[in-house]
Amino acid sequence: MQHDPVNMAQAQALHPNWRTEDTILARLAQNAAEVPNQVAMRERDHGIWQEYTWADYLRAVTEFAAGLEARGVKPGDVVMVIGDNRPNLYFAMLGAACLRAIPSPAYADAPTEELAAQMEREDIRVAVAEDQEQVDKMLEAKGRWTHLDLVIYDDPRGLAGREPPGVAGFDAIRAEGAARLKADPGLAQALIARPTIHDTVVLMHSSGTTGAPKGIPLKHGHVLSGVRNAAAAGYFQQGEVHMAYLPMAWVGDFIFSVGAAMELRFTVNIPEANETALHDLREMAPTLYFASPRAWSAMLTRVQVGIAETTGLKRRLYDWFMPRAMAVERARLDGKPGGGGLTHWLGEWLIYGPIRDQLGLGRVKRAYTAGEAIGEDVFLWFRAIGLNLRQFYGQTENCALAVAQKPEDISLTTVGRPFPGVDMKIDEHGEILLRGDNIFDGYFQNPKASAEALRDGWLHTGDAGQIEPDGQLVVLGRVSEVVEKRDGTRFIPTYIENRLKFSPYIKDAAVIGQGRDMLTAIVCIDFQAVGQWAQEHGVPYTSYAELSQQQRIYDLIAGQIADVNAHLPHGLSIARFVNLHKEFDPDDGEVTRTRKLKRNVIDDRYGPIIEAMNAGAAEIDFKAQITYENGQTGSLDRVLRLSDVKGAA
Known part of the structure; x- marks a missing residue:
C-alpha cells in the first residue's frame, strides 16, 4: 500500500x-x-x-x-x-x-x-x-x-x-x-x-x-x-x-x-x-566530535594501554602530569578556580597536546557525550587533556537536540539547560516533558502510542528527572524502570548499572532486585581493559570465558562494585554478582542495537543464575546458549562462580 x-x-x-x-x-x-x-x-x-x-x-x-x-x-x-x-x-x-x-x-x-x-x-x-x-x-x-x-x-x-x-x-x-x-x-x-x-x-x-x-x-x-x-x-x-x-x-x-x-x-x-x-x-581533524560514554571510555582505555607499553620516561611524565591535571578539573567540578601556570603549559606541550593529536582530537572545539551517564574519571580525564567535553540530552522523538551543557556548565550529575526554542518541565510524577518545533508529531501508523507520548502539546519523554535551582536538568532514568525490592525500597536499575559501567573493567551490567530481598548483578567484563590488567598482574587466560572466571578477576570486579556501593543509598548495595562468560549480544536478543538491555530476555535466559545468587550458592553449572556465525544456535555447559561483595548493606 x-x-x-x-x-x-x-x-x-x-x-x-x-x-x-x-x-x-x-x-x-x-x-x-x-x-x-x-x-x-x-x-x-x-x-x-x-x-x-x-x-x-x-x-x-x-x-x-x-x-x-x-x-x-x-x-x-x-x-x-x-x-x-x-x-x-x-x-x-x-x-x-x-x-x-x-x-x-x-x-x-x-x-x-x-x-x-x-x-x-x-x-x-x-x-x-x-x-x-x-x-x-x-x-x-x-x-x-x-x-x-x-x-x-x-x-x-x-x-x-x-x-x-x-x-x-x-x-x-x-x-x-x-x-x-x-x-x-x-x-x-x-x-x-x-x-x-x-x-x-x-x-x-x-x-x-x-x-x-x-x-x-x-x-x-x-x-x-x-x-x-x-x-x-x-x-x-x-x-x-x-x-x-x-x-x-x-x-x-x-x-x-x-x-x-x-x-x-x-x-x-x-x-x-x-x-x-x-x-x-x-x-x-574534526572540529566537532560526539561519542557515547562507552566510546569515550574505550578511547581512554586505548591510551592507558599504550602508556603502559611505552618507554619509561614517557610513562613517568604521564604519571606526573595527568594526576595534577585531573586534580585541577576535579576542583573546577567543585566550583573552585584552578589551572594555568607553568605546570599546565609544560603539560600541554609534553603530554596533553600530543595525546589529543594522537587521538585525532587536536582541532576539536566542541566535544559531546550523551545516551547514558559518563564515569567521573573518564569525564575528568578528557577535560584534563584540554577537551571541553560536555553532556547533552535528547531522544529520537526530539531530533536528539533538546538539552545541553554550556561550556561553563561543568557537571557530572546534570545534562544542562534546554536549547532556545525548547520548553521543559517536570510533571507531578517526576517525568520530563518537552515542547518545541523539534518535537515529532507522532509515531508511524501507531495512534495509540502517539496519544500516550504527545499530550496537550507536550512530549512525555518517559524519563524521570529533576531541575536543579540553577535550571540544569538531572536525568534519573526511565519512569517505567522504577521498581521496588521486597521491603518496598524503590530504585532504578539503569541508574546503578550506569555507575557500574563507569569502571573501565565493566562493559555491561544488569542489576536485578525487583520483588527480592537483595540486589544482585550480572556483569560482563571489558575484555580489553581486564585483559590488560591480567597481563600486568600475571593472570593467565586463553579466552573471554576463562578470563571472566579467574578468582583475581572476581576480586577486581568486587572492588569496583564495592566502590559503587559506597555511593548508593542504604539498602541499595549490590550484595552478590556473577561475571558472565560472554558479553551481552544484540544478535542473542539480550540488548538492542544501541545496547539497551532487554530485561525480559535477561531475566528469562539467566533466571537460573539469578535464583542461584539469591539462594547464596557459590557456583552454578549453567547451560549457556550460543549463536554461531551461520545463525544456528547451540548450548555449552559453563561453571560460573557466584561471589559476594564485602560490606554490602
Whole structure:
C-alpha cells in the first residue's frame, strides 16, 4: 500500500512558524548555488580521500531521485537504506526525500528476521543496500516479505554484471535519472521543490526494548528546528568538520551528518571502515566530535594501554602530569578556580597536546557525550587533556537536540539547560516533558502510542528527572524502570548499572532486585581493559570465558562494585554478582542495537543464575546458549562462580 502524504492544513496548524518551502533539499540547492566548489563530503577509499563538492552532492541526489522515480517510487513510499556510512547511501536517502518518499535506515548488523519484520511493518518495496552482504540479507528477507521488488546496491564487488533478478546498481539507477534530467532540463529543480517542510525526511525507530520498534517520522521542519535551536545555543557552528561514523540508523547521525551539515555547511568526513575510524580520525581533524560514554571510555582505555607499553620516561611524565591535571578539573567540578601556570603549559606541550593529536582530537572545539551517564574519571580525564567535553540530552522523538551543557556548565550529575526554542518541565510524577518545533508529531501508523507520548502539546519523554535551582536538568532514568525490592525500597536499575559501567573493567551490567530481598548483578567484563590488567598482574587466560572466571578477576570486579556501593543509598548495595562468560549480544536478543538491555530476555535466559545468587550458592553449572556465525544456535555447559561483595548493606 502507498502511505498517505501529509495533510497540509493539519500540518500547518500544528507548526504555524514553519515556512512551507524551507526544506533540507532547499538548503542543499542553496549551498550548491552559493558555494558549488566547496567540499561537502569526503570519503576515505583504499587510503585515498575522495571529495564531493556541494554541486556534486546536488547532482547525485537529483539524478538518483529521477532514476528512483523511473522505477516507480511514489510519495509516501518507504525506502529501506542499510549499510555503513557511505556517500551514496546519504545521496539515496535525500533522493527518496525529493520524491516525498520516506527513507528508513536500518542497522547494518541487523539480522534477516529483523529486517523482514521492518519491511512488513512499513510495506517496503524498494531497498538500498551497501554491498553484497546486505543484498544477500535483502534477498533472504524476501522469503518472508515477498513484496520487495527492487534492491539497489552501492558497492559493485561481487554483484556488477551478475545481478540477480530485482537487483540493480546505484550507478545504473543514477544513470537512468541523468538521462531523464538531460531530456527535461527543468526536472532537477522541480524535484528539489517537491517536498515541503511538513514532509517526513527520515523514518527513525525506537530501541524496541519491550517489543517491536516504533517508527519515528521526522519532518524537514523538525530537523531544521532542532539544528537551528542548537546552533543558537552555540552547540554547532558554521563550517564544522565532522566525522560520520555513527550508525546511519541512529538519529544522531542523520542530525549531524545531514541536517546540520546542510544548514551549516559542514564538511562531512567518512572513514574507510568502522575498524579504521579511529585511525582515519587523525587525518580528518574534526572540529566537532560526539561519542557515547562507552566510546569515550574505550578511547581512554586505548591510551592507558599504550602508556603502559611505552618507554619509561614517557610513562613517568604521564604519571606526573595527568594526576595534577585531573586534580585541577576535579576542583573546577567543585566550583573552585584552578589551572594555568607553568605546570599546565609544560603539560600541554609534553603530554596533553600530543595525546589529543594522537587521538585525532587536536582541532576539536566542541566535544559531546550523551545516551547514558559518563564515569567521573573518564569525564575528568578528557577535560584534563584540554577537551571541553560536555553532556547533552535528547531522544529520537526530539531530533536528539533538546538539552545541553554550556561550556561553563561543568557537571557530572546534570545534562544542562534546554536549547532556545525548547520548553521543559517536570510533571507531578517526576517525568520530563518537552515542547518545541523539534518535537515529532507522532509515531508511524501507531495512534495509540502517539496519544500516550504527545499530550496537550507536550512530549512525555518517559524519563524521570529533576531541575536543579540553577535550571540544569538531572536525568534519573526511565519512569517505567522504577521498581521496588521486597521491603518496598524503590530504585532504578539503569541508574546503578550506569555507575557500574563507569569502571573501565565493566562493559555491561544488569542489576536485578525487583520483588527480592537483595540486589544482585550480572556483569560482563571489558575484555580489553581486564585483559590488560591480567597481563600486568600475571593472570593467565586463553579466552573471554576463562578470563571472566579467574578468582583475581572476581576480586577486581568486587572492588569496583564495592566502590559503587559506597555511593548508593542504604539498602541499595549490590550484595552478590556473577561475571558472565560472554558479553551481552544484540544478535542473542539480550540488548538492542544501541545496547539497551532487554530485561525480559535477561531475566528469562539467566533466571537460573539469578535464583542461584539469591539462594547464596557459590557456583552454578549453567547451560549457556550460543549463536554461531551461520545463525544456528547451540548450548555449552559453563561453571560460573557466584561471589559476594564485602560490606554490602
